[in-house]
Amino acid sequence: AQTVTQxxxxxxxxxxxxxxxxxxxxxxxxxxxxxxxxxxxxxxxILVIRQEAYKQQNATENRFSVNFQKAAKSFSLKISDSQLxxxxxxxxxxxxxxLTFGSGTQLTVxx
Amino acid sequence: GAVVSQHPSWVxxxxxxxxxxxxxxxxxxxxxxxxxxxxPKQSLMLMATSNEGSKxxxxxxxxxxxxxxxxxxxxxxxxxxxxxxxxxxxxxxxxARVGTNTEAFFGQGTRLTVV
Numbered sequence: 001a002q003t004v005t006q007x008x009x010x011x012x013x014x015x016x017x018x019x020x021x022x023x024x025x026x027x028x029x030x031x032x033x034x035x036x037x038x039x040x041x042x043x044x045x046i047l048v049i050r051q052e053a054y055k056q057q058n059a060t061e062n063r064f065s066v067n068f069q070k071a072a073k074s075f076s077l078k079i080s081d082s083q084l085x086x087x088x089x090x091x092x093x094x095x096x097x098x099l100t101f102g103s104g105t106q107l108t109v110x111x
Numbered sequence: 112g113a114v115v116s117q118h119p120s121w122v123x124x125x126x127x128x129x130x131x132x133x134x135x136x137x138x139x140x141x142x143x144x145x146x147x148x149x150x151p152k153q154s155l156m157l158m159a160t161s162n163e164g165s166k167x168x169x170x171x172x173x174x175x176x177x178x179x180x181x182x183x184x185x186x187x188x189x190x191x192x193x194x195x196x197x198x199x200x201x202x203x204x205x206x207a208r209v210g211t212n213t214e215a216f217f218g219q220g221t222r223l224t225v226v
Contacts, residue, residue, distance in 0.1 A: 035214070043202060045155075045217035091154060099145070099206075099215060101154045 002027045004094050006102035013082045014110050020067075021077045021105045023092030033095040034068065036077045039104075040088040048090070051075065084109050113139045115207045117218025124195055124225055132190045132221045134205030140185035141207035145215060146178075149202045161188050195225040 003026045013019035036048040051059045051068050059066050063080045087109045092102040114137040124130045143162050147155040161167040161182035169175045179191040202222050206215040
């Protein structure tokens, strides 16, 4: 079975600074997708960024980028120029047969 | 992105009664829908996967007779919590997907409180 591990239950960052959230996963599959989701206090799950495993190039979405290390099974999220609206719970997710979520990282943005 | 609407957003019911939660894909046809449960400050736990027109596949430990899932059309799936008890109080989230190689879109969730 696939597992997703987020080792940072909580993180904080100063507004306008950069923060990196860690995620590792375990799988024997070669073809899969990885995602980062954001869950603000409203609890609506919002897709932040996705990465196809067959792509070597790291995905980027505006201020959000990933560092995908397939051999190391690592998928970290970097948030640049952090904004107050980035404060939320962030979940790393692996998509094989089903979507498996990590335990989440609560991000606080300090003004 | 595609829109998934979940209704109701919150519901309070008495112990022993049943409550139905609806999940609708508004602008696409969802071949597969997923139901998750989330406890406070915890991750999403998959309860079941449903494909239109067929029986849902439940994850280990999820009582299929208690959590009835129906996926009668390509735009609607329902989760019915039967004979609800206070321990069923939780946040329930659905998601919907087209095909097998696309992302899933999430509903806004339903907070169920059983009193």
